[in-house]
Amino acid sequence: MTTAAAAHEDAALVRDSAVHRRVYTDPEVFAREQERIFRRVWLYVAHESEVPRPGDFVVTRLGPDEVVLVRQPDASLALLHNRCAHRGARVVGEASGCARRFHCPYHSWTYRLDGTLLGVPLPAGYGEGFVEGAGGMARVPRVASYRGFVFASHAGQGEELPQFLGGLASALDNMVDRSPSGALTRAGGRLRMEYRGNWKLFMENATDLVHPGFVHESSVAAARESSRPGGGGGATGQTLDMLLSNGLAVPQWDDVPLHAFPNGHVYMGGFYRRGIIAPQREDAVYARYRAALAARHGEARTTEILGVDRFNNLIWPGLSVNSRFAVLRQVTPLDVDRSVITSTCFRFDGAPDEMFDLTLQFLNTASSPASMVASDDLEVFERCQRGLSDRSVEWIDMSRGMGRDRHAPRGVVEAPGTSEVAVRNQMAAWQRWMGAGP
């Protein structure tokens, strides 16, 4: 099949209100996705605070490839494919560190921090001009930082990062704005969950506000029974509040607004209203935090920053941002039916230490493989994948709430919480990139 024919066929897998099951299950569609989406769009790579000094590097992924983000002597960033130009060996073995140059362990080809070849042993053996023409560790053509969040694209050309982020740049802005020093530091390690299912299942579920009452019924019920007098405090209180918050009734979920943007991005409003996780707390820690923010931004602006009440902000294709808890969750496709969700978090530099406890406990509760919440999501993702491999029904409905979309300026669609607007929006972006493309 020609590329054009494949693009045409893939685009036909998405209709206005339904999507074909092959979008989740077909290994050939998955392979084309890797090329047409994950080797072209802007993807989150790492945070600048992970590579503060010249020579600092961190090994990460950009779509299907392993890459090394390296801070250069002039403070700029380079993103290198972790592959020797000679025989293809993986050059950097450590997950992170600080280096003056990179050596391939195989025949000791040596590279500068920008990936250019510095030297090889036995240069004469390779023939005249070979070493000069051999190139270096290949550089990813486009790397850009948005307020410290580093994104990259394998494509040499295309939309600039701020345009790609569009209305969802505001999620990254709000996280930075919530730091009393204006700086974020990546901290706390990371948590990774795996599931035997397609990567889209995570993104679709992240703003599906009908599922919590059913998928998370067991943790809501257990939390309710345990929250009667004598239920606990401290970190326990936060987890309990988080579990209980999933117990809204359907009309309450409907009141959580969804905002869908061009490029497949979407955000949902907040729904935490209780205890230590409420957007506006009244306690000594929060008062100190607020005062520190006000010293930087002034009272009015601080009120505005803290007033942004959103939960999941999804930057298509795979990043979920929670600005208030300073958390990123990213889904990485490993195969058509296998995905990993990586959660990382940040300190608001200059905020009371206790604010970071809130962040850690948020992820421990929501994004650990042992999470009382996420474990049921993972189970349902795996059941979806199993069911979708069944050929008895070809098309999957995504029409919920279709008649209730409100079209706002600049391509924004607003919808009530129980709408599947986010799924339709993500599939529209998928169709565009898989089809003729932008």
Added chain:
Amino acid sequence: MSGRARLQDRGESAALELVYGEALLLDERRFEEWLELFDEDGLYWVPSQPGQASAHDTLSLFYEQKSLLAVRVNRLRQPSMHAQAPPVRTLHHVGAAVARPSAERGVDLEVSSSLIVCEWRGDEGRWFAGRALHRLRQGPAGLRIVMKRVDLINCDAPHRALTVPL
């Protein structure tokens, strides 16, 4: 039993018994009895990074005080717990357990052991391996767990859902 005699019993044999018995309670899904082994301020901790020093600067797979463990145990009894339909079968293998008096404040004894947990669910199996540390306190009702910490050799790997405590 000669091993028991050698310990001269400052509580060490009871400590070992508790650790072996705890593993059995989990395998037999006697979660409420398992919970009762924890003292009121008892903590269950599975770090996410090798050699992790604190749960207040680094994420954890589990970091739960008894009151929160009670929620977890309650959930394991909820019929709507999808991740336990069907339930996981586990086998905890405790080996090389050594009990000794503890210098920690509020802790009388500690038991270090190697722990292997085999899980079977839905025609698929997996295993976990690591070191376990039990800190125990002598109370009016006998020994209770102040902290159980499990350091998995693959604590920082991606894991599928973990629903029954290790």
